[in-house]
Amino acid sequence: MTQVMSWDDWIAHDAVALAGLVRKGEVTAAELAAQAAAGIAKVNPAISGVVEVFDDAVADPAVNGADPTGPFAAVPFLMKDLGPTVAGRLQEQGSFYMQGNRPAYDSFLTTKIKAAGLNIIGRTTTPEFGCCSSAENPAMYVTRNPWDPDYTSCGSSAGAAVTVAAGVLPVLHGSDGGGSIRIPAGCCGAIGLKASRGTYSISPYGSDFTSVVSTQGCLSRTVRDTATFVDACRGGAPGEFMPFWSPEEPFAHLIQRDPKPLRIAFSHEWGPYKATPHIAAELAKTAAFLESLGHHVEEVVPQVDFARAYGAQTHCYITNFAQTVNSLLRMRGLDAPPSDLIEPMNIRIWEQGKDASYTSRADMQLDFNATARAFGAFYQDWDVILTPTTARETPRIGTTEYLTITDNPSALDWFGNLWGFFAYTPLTNLCGTPGISLPMAAHENGLPLGMHVQAAQGKDGMLLQLAAQIERALGGVWNGGRQPQVHVAA
Incomplete structure (x- = not known):
């Protein structure tokens, strides 16, 4: 297959830059798509991201x-095999149960992605129903970390993370x-923004009012691409239950200026969970770097009832995923999940969460409220909280304790173990607040x-400003300038 540019030139361009080449007539959208397909063919056998x-x-x-004519001018793009649907295309959600599922309509976000100019050329791996730390079921596929394929990518946006990290596509x-x-951005050396609640629509199958913890977004190699994606794809569909954020200035413009000096708290001991000594040391180095940029940085732990927060988050996940499975069973008129088509932990989650009472969900919402208020009070005094993205080392492939193919009989115990690894990310989902993982350590x-x-909440622009300031201070080079073992330019 003929390439329109060398792989070194390819990875030197982010999506905004590739779109600029298309607009100037230096390359065509079809040539970009062909090169992306060639990149997938080159690295996917080793990492299984697509x-x-x-x-x-x-x-x-x-x-x-x-x-x-959109800002991305037909730059090639891949959708995670979960969430927004593409009319007529398969969406199998990492599950044997969903094989052959071909939605008939575009989700609202899909229409925004297309209007942004992104050319959807395929789909990336995810664990079954997105409920897992890694896309790793040997009977289906095993998505591997391009930095060392003996290690996991984590997840659930596993395929997106490894494909961006391997240089195939920029966003x-x-x-x-x-x-x-x-989490997969952090494990694979990419940029990953979880936006504030009320940024991306999940219409028509849900809303941010009813699906309070989950949101959409992108993984990228540059802050500019992430900012441009948010600008182009944000916004509520007609009939949303809640208002959506509308910034005064596009993020792509905002990030061209440094933020004002910020008050930055950093910590890694959150209730029962804390980072390994090496990760804690990397956090301290990052805090010192941010101080060198002119910010006030101090080690401070938010005054939050963490045990209560993680307990509520666990209840939310067990009951939410149980109803996800329940809905899929009803579609086929089944009374129970078939054990040959749905993974063991997802069956246990269904068993342990399907009959949850309204009272238990109401108590969960009270805990959510208390947690969000506590973080809100903290943000009255601090602009930013800095933590590691993960508290433990990235697992090797085959570490089943974090997978839905585990034989752990307890969903409660399984989630509790997950929080020990992913201690810092889930509470932003609970609170609806933004968080971004940056490949700095x-x-x-x-x-x-x-x-x-x-x-x-709503301070996404400030986070992106800080991320862009860091990117400039690093000379535009993340991961210390290192390149993964599996890479299109290798």
Whole structure:
């Protein structure tokens, strides 16, 4: 397959830059799609990040309806195989149960993605129903970390993270219900923003009012691409239950200026959970770096009842995923999940959560409220909280304790173990606040370690300003300038 540019040139361009080449007539959208397909073919056998390539969309970037006048000018793009649907395309949600599922309509966000000019050429891997730390079921696929394929990518936006990290494409779709954009971004050396509640619509199948913890978004290699994606794809569909944020200035403009000096708290001991000594040391180094940029930085732990917050989050996940499975069973008139088609922990979650009472959900909402108010009070004094993205080392492939193929009989115990690893990301989902993982650090074994910056609801622009300031201070080079073992330019 003929390439329109060398792989070194390819990775030197983010999506905004590629769109600029298309607008200037230096490359065509079809040439970009062909090169992206070649990149997938080159690295996917080693990392299994892409489930399917839409050959017709590669050959003709107009086939899915991408608007060539949008800010991304028909730059190729991949959708996570979960969440927003693409009319006529398979969406199988990482599950044998959903194989052959072909939605008939575009979700509202899909229409926004197409209007932004993104050419959807395929779909990326996810764990079953997005309920897991990694897309790793050997009977289906095993998504591997491009920095070292013996390690996991984490998840649930697993395929997006590894495909961005391997240089195939500069920006891809992801979703985040407890860290599912930020965690794989942190493990794979990408940028991952979980936006404030009320940024991206999940119409028509849900709303931010009823699905309070999960949101959509992207993973990228540059802050500019993330800011441009938010600008182009944000906004509520007609009939939303709640108002959506509308910033005074587009984020793509805002990030060209440094933020004012910020009051930044950093911490890693959150209730029963804390980071390993090496991760804590990397956090302290990052805090010192932010101080060198002119910010006031201090080690402070938010005054939050963390045990209560994690307990509520666990109840939310068990009951939410139980109803996800329940809805899929009703579609086929089944009374129970078939054990040969749905993974063991998802069946246990269904068993342990399907009959939850309204009272238990009401108590959960009280706990959510108390947690959100406590963080809100904290943000009266502090602009930002800095934590690691994860508290433990990235697991090796086959570490089943974090997977839905585990034989752990208790969903409660399984989630409690997950929080020990992913301690810092889920509470932003609970509170509806923004968080961004930035590829600023490394584990002792050299794998990427994200640093996680959080702020009050609606302060996404400030987070992106800070991220852009950091990016400029690093000379535009993340991950210390290192490149993964599996990479299009390798």
